[in-house]
Amino acid sequence: MPLSCQRDKFDLPEGLAYFNTASQSPCLRSSFEAGERGMRRKLHPWAPERANLATEMEQCRALFGGLIGASADNVAFCFSTSYGIATAAANLRLEPGKDVLMLGGQFPSNVYAWIRLARIAGGDVRLVRRGEDFDWTGPVLESLDDGVGIVALPNCHWSDGALVDLEAVSAECRRRGIPLVVDATQSLAARPFELDKVPADFIVASGYKWLLCPDTMGFMYVAPKHHKGMPLELNQQARTGAPSMESGDGIGGELKPSARRFDMGAADSMVHMPMSVKALEQIAEWTPTAIHAYLTGLVDAVAERAAERGLKHPPKDRRIGHFIGLYRETPWPEGLAEKMAARGAHICFRNNALRVSPYLFNDMGDVEKLFSALDAELA
Incomplete structure (x- = not known):
């Protein structure tokens, strides 16, 4: 069933057009209330309600697993994307002299651990250059040869939403027997992900963006x-x-025979767990398919209005549906993000792109407000 605007489930002031979910999502009202309950639990740690933590942790595992088609046994908690990627790098062997394949300009959290591993193994990192018309998939597949030992990629480029076809990439990785690690921070929960079509070795996602979870909460x-x-x-x-x-x-025993052995320390946060349960329950109710369909409509409208103004962006068949980066031939004016925020339209700049990342609290009226603010500042 198609979704309508869900602004009432968030606490956005009237007249505010927030298009920066790819940096930081506002939390749901219900998640905030759960966090308040968690704070009271911290205020009174002797209260019996603290005993619910173990159940909340398993709820989180199951809910996150449900987003990709995995069981709770395969889900671990991690502070951040970099923590999860470091875990993957520590548990994958890079054969001597082989390379780790990544996108050029890939997000740093999915880069540094691979540089270190490659140096230790006597190999290198192989940075794929983007092809014409924002094509990443073609150049990635062309670069996948016998000299590659690990592939570490996102579902899209973090700066502008240019798409990487992970189904095609994972098929080639399987054919060659190459491990695949996915940084899904900028796509999971805002776009469907099917593990049976992309059977990666590790999938990592920070929670504070599209998963609507609190900071220092992530999943692997x-x-x-x-x-x-x-x-x-x-x-x-x-x-x-x-x-x-x-x-x-x-002291004693053995490491758990599941992904739980990889949990970060102090994963049983009395505040973060109940907030994350509420966020993931709401996403499961909406479904990533319906979320993506709604956001794609907004992003397509942004793309259309951007093109009318001579701004360049990834074409529809080569971008993810839920956010987009806009480029222009001359540099963007300094301080433009702050000036637009003063007009009630919040965006950010990433790698020279004006990145627009809406969520279910946005509607077409917000798109008009965004371009009204942009036109006023660029006039």
């Missing part, structure tokens, strides 16, 4: 074949069979 899918790997941290919660700390020192 770990394929079952890596469930015997080594986590970045070693803590008691990641173990099974350990002695009780109520009657002993808690």
